[in-house]
Amino acid sequence: MFKRILIAEDQETQNISLQKTLADLGTEKPEYVYYCDDALTWIKNAIKAERPYDLLITDLYFEEDHNRQKIAGGAELIKAAKEVQPDLKTLVFSGESKTAVIDMLFKEMNIDGYVRKARHDGQYLKLAINAIHNHKKYLSPDLKQARKENNSHDFTDLDIAIISQLVDGTPQKNIPYYLQENNIKPSGLSSVEKRLNLMKEVLGFSKNEQLIAYCKDVGII
Numbered sequence: 001m002f003k004r005i006l007i008a009e010d011q012e013t014q015n016i017s018l019q020k021t022l023a024d025l026g027t028e029k030p031e032y033v034y035y036c037d038d039a040l041t042w043i044k045n046a047i048k049a050e051r052p053y054d055l056l057i058t059d060l061y062f063e064e065d066h067n068r069q070k071i072a073g074g075a076e077l078i079k080a081a082k083e084v085q086p087d088l089k090t091l092v093f094s095g096e097s098k099t100a101v102i103d104m105l106f107k108e109m110n111i112d113g114y115v116r117k118a119r120h121d122g123q124y125l126k127l128a129i130n131a132i133h134n135h136k137k138y139l140s141p142d143l144k145q146a147r148k149e150n151n152s153h154d155f156t157d158l159d160i161a162i163i164s165q166l167v168d169g170t171p172q173k174n175i176p177y178y179l180q181e182n183n184i185k186p187s188g189l190s191s192v193e194k195r196l197n198l199m200k201e202v203l204g205f206s207k208n209e210q211l212i213a214y215c216k217d218v219g220i221i
Contacts, residue, residue, distance in 0.1 A: 001133060002089075004051060005030035008039040008058040008077060009093070014117070018057060018093065021125045036062060036071035040080050047085060055132065056081055060094040060101075078109045089132050093117060093125065098219030100155075102143060113138035153202040155220055158184055159195055163215050166208055172196070 005022060007030050009015045015032050022030050033039045039058065046052050060074040071077050078090050091113040092105060105111045113128040115121055115138075124140040131138040153159075161184050165175045172192065179187035196208060205211050215221045 001025060001027050002054040002129070003028050004046065004053045005055045005057065006039060006042060006046075006053045007032035008034075008036060008056065008074065010034045010059065010062045014059070014093075017122065018125070021122050022129070025126055025129060027129075030057075035067060035069055036073065036077040037069045039077055040071060040084075043081050043088070044084055052085055053088060055089045055091060055129070057091045057093055060092060060096050075105065075109060078105075078111060082110070091115070091125075091128055091132060091138075093121070097143065099143075100219035102139070106137070106139075114143065115140045116143055118142060153199055155199075155215075156195075158186070158191075159199060160221060162192055162195055163199075163212060164221055167212055167216075167221060172208075 005027060007015060007018050009018060009032065015034075019030060019032065031042065033042060036058075039056070043053060043056070056078070058074040058077055062069070062073055071080060074092060074094065078092075081088055081090070090109070090111045092111055093115050095117040096102070097116055102114050105114060112132045115124045115128050120142075121140070124142075128138040128140070158179075161179060161182070162175055165178050166172070170178060173189060175192050176187050176189050179185070179192070196211070200206065200208075200211055203211065203214060205214065212221075
């Protein structure tokens, strides 16, 4: 099991709960901080002392107070931490449930696990930590189900570009010019129309406005 664990969590009750969960797993007493700047400093100091952390557990969102921070949230903390310690295992424990946000963390930040703060989260945290310790990725079951329901269409970069242009007020017939300027292919008007029709068909919408509203709601854009 992990020997050196750092918790970055600004809510004291959640911090205590995390520590209890880790104690139940038989891990050594974790260290914890309430600010992201402090977390990065501790990670750097641990490396200098040749006692690096094995696992970072962090929330995504931290409440602002009188202590001004350079690192505003968990995603930025993970990015900064991996720059100084690329092999650091990372587990996000957050109330965020948007599929697009979570997918970004796995794809771009290469996190090892994500557990949503919700019912049964203590049980899922234990499963997540065990999975990560065994070099596996972990996503809590409630989020897996949400992904199936909300992400029946696999949005491509082209899809997101098209929808973003519609949100910005670009007429559908002019979107190909934007795609060509940004080297996004395929860029023809027929391709734009086909992608829009496919997204609406798969998701059960009849209008572009419904598709846009859906994408905003689940965090695709």
